[in-house]
Amino acid sequence: MTQLQDEHRTEQQELLRVQDLTVRYGATTAVDGLSFTLGAGRSLGLVGESGSGKSTVAAALLGLLGGARVSGSIRLAGTEVTTAGEAELRALRGPKAAMVFQDALSALDPFWTVGDQIAEVYRLHTGAGRRAARERAVRVLDQVGIPDAARRARAHPHEFSGGMRQRALIAMALACAPDLLIADEPTTALDVTVQAQILALLAELRAAHGMAMLLVSHDLSVVAGATEEVLVLNGGRAVEHGPVGQVIGAPREPYTRALLAAVPRIDQRRTEAVPPAGEASGAASGESAGEPLLRVSGLRKEFRGARLPAVDGVDLELRAGESLGVVGESGSGKTTLGRLLVRLLEPTAGRIEFAGRDLARAGARELRPLRRDLQMVFQDPLSSLNPRRTIGDAVAEPLRLLDRPTGGELRRAVGELLERVGLDPDWQGRYPHELSGGQRQRVGIARALAPRPRLLVCDEPVASLDVSTQAQVVRLLGELQRELGLSLLFIAHDLAVVRQVSDRIAVMHRGRIVEQGPADQVYESPRHEYTRGLLAAVPTLVPVL
Incomplete structure (x- = not known):
């Protein structure tokens, strides 16, 4: 095998390569010299505290950082994102990579029906006609588990529950059958049952379509159950990177161990109980232990x-x-x-x-x-x-x-x-x-x-x-x-x-x-x-x- 053939094979297997990525907003460095790769069909969890640079990295992958100074290299599906023009980025967004944003209510236009918004994305990237785009919108809504998809496609975002709005955003991302799904905090503020449904849905869609996934989350328990690798960020820098079992089960770095220690556990009892009723310092003098406040x-x-x-x-x-x-x-x-x-x-x-x-x-x-x-x-x-x-x-x-x-x-x-x-x-x-x-x-x-x-x-x-x-x-x-x-x-x-x-x-x-x-x-x-x-x-x- 020639060197050229070997490089081409590596590029095919490697959907995304980020090399020495640095993002600055004025004097503030949001991401500092970050490097990682993501193979086709693989999943990577990006975790860290607020302000660690997670969402900045996700937006940078699709060239969505207006006003920021970006250096380094982001090579996604054969395209160098940092130097790509608007036409190249438009060809990349949708068919090659798509993003599911954190706040579905803000990401969806309140004046358009959900179906029309998905159809518009499909028409923009594929040139399809209105009828074909509407049919595609109904089909992807059905794929993400929206009941009676043809009827619900005519509803507006405020008529959907929080979980259904999140499913609609996933459907919009799926409309152009991307190779990479970037999910930025897709389950934040959802209740546990809806969260479990969304995570199960993402796993099913990955298995069915062979998509790679970059999952951005501050919740390590979510990442532990949904990805194969984990990259821990702190202050815009990579702290630890490896298979999920290694990073979660046997973390090497003190910062990772501190993050894991802060995760509340469902099986952990409360360690500090408050004083019994009537003994609390703020209890009114006339209140007895038997009388509720x-x-x-x-x-x-x-x-x-x-x-x-x-x-x-x-x-x-x-x-x-x-x-x-x-x-x-x-x-x-x-x-x-x-x-x-x-x-x-x-x-x-x-x-x-x-x-x-x-x-x-x-x-x-x-x-x-x-x-x-x-x-x-x-x-x-x-x-x-x-x-x-x-x-x-x-x-x-x-x-x-x-x-x-x-x-x-x-x-x-x-x-x-x-x-x-x-x-x-x-x-x-x-x-x-x-x-x-x-x-x-x-x-x-x-x-x-x-x-x-x-x-x-x-x-x-x-x-x-x-x-x-x-x-x-x-x-x-x-x-x-x-x-x-x-x-x-x-x-x-x-x-x-x-x-x-x-x-x-x-x-x-x-x-x-x-x-x-x-x-x-x-x-x-x-x-x-x-x-x-x-x-x-x-x-x-x-x-x-």
Whole structure:
């Protein structure tokens, strides 16, 4: 065999070669001298914390880094991406490589039907006619498991659930039958059962079409079950690279070991329990161990036009200093329940007794003095913080409304709150966009703590955060709960995280609580079939070899 033939054979086997890739945004180096290869039909997981350069690498592979300075080499399916013109890149995108983006709702146009968007991609890259493109859209929607694909193709993105929107994005990527599928955090913020379905779908499609896959994720348990190789990034540099069993099972580098140690495990019991009811430092003097701080009975919420109630006859109790985890799939009623408990929503029926007072029928004037005792930490801190106001202003707002401190006294109070959640008190003048996701979530917690509440409702507070930041926020909530005697209602779809926070668990399904009890009992001896299904869907760190 000649040298030329040998080089051609290697190029055929090697779908992607990245050599000394460096990406800079001004003075910031996002990716620093990265090199790796990916063979045809193979799969590689790209993992690391937020800001490690994962998504930048994924975008660079398709030449999607406008405004960045890119050096090094990216050779994909025979095309040098770093020097390719627009026509070459257009020929590459779609037929050779396609991307599934993280946020399906943002990636899909709200004004076009799902079928039209997929058909447009197919027409753009193949030159097919409208009828053929529509038929192709229906066919790929059917392939990704969308029921009644011909009818659902005429629906708009907001008419799809989160899992169905993610399937639609995968269908769009499949429309031109690419050799490489780049999936950027495709399961982030999806509940465990939908996450399992998407990962199973990707595996089936790879097997059926022989596609290679680059899977970008901060969740090592997802990568462990879905890829053959793993590349760990930190600060834009490769830390460790090898077969998934080797990297996950016997990591060589301290950074990789630290990432693995931060992954919450479904089989790990909570190590630090809060004091028994009545002994917590923040418990009111008149509260006994037998009297719950919060008692909910027959709680129901119906939304106009909905076929079923969002919350349907919920009963639960929460004592002072206790933490209750609420889990369930998307649409099970978790967030609606949390908003009802702090009276951001008005219940249709039922009682919400807080410290002996019924909140369900309380008017605005009666609720006002109770607001300081009932606070909420929202899922997306970027959208819940005003981008035009500094974080100091955000934390100070509830203090101004309730305690009315001014000048230096207010600044000192805000500084103490920021310091309590692990942020620099001198950051009061910074804006939300200048902080990382984990830091913004800490600001949200500081703002909720400002009125010195007795009940803190946390709605998906660690969704979309990487495992290290997740562990930090969960640890912070535990410390604050012990120090302040907070009662904590923790809503999340990540069952492993919930176990590390909760004394008791309530499992919601279609607006109802189908099982509740001590956390270890629910996780280790679940009684309800739905609970068993949720637990079975949780990905583990055991690699699929």
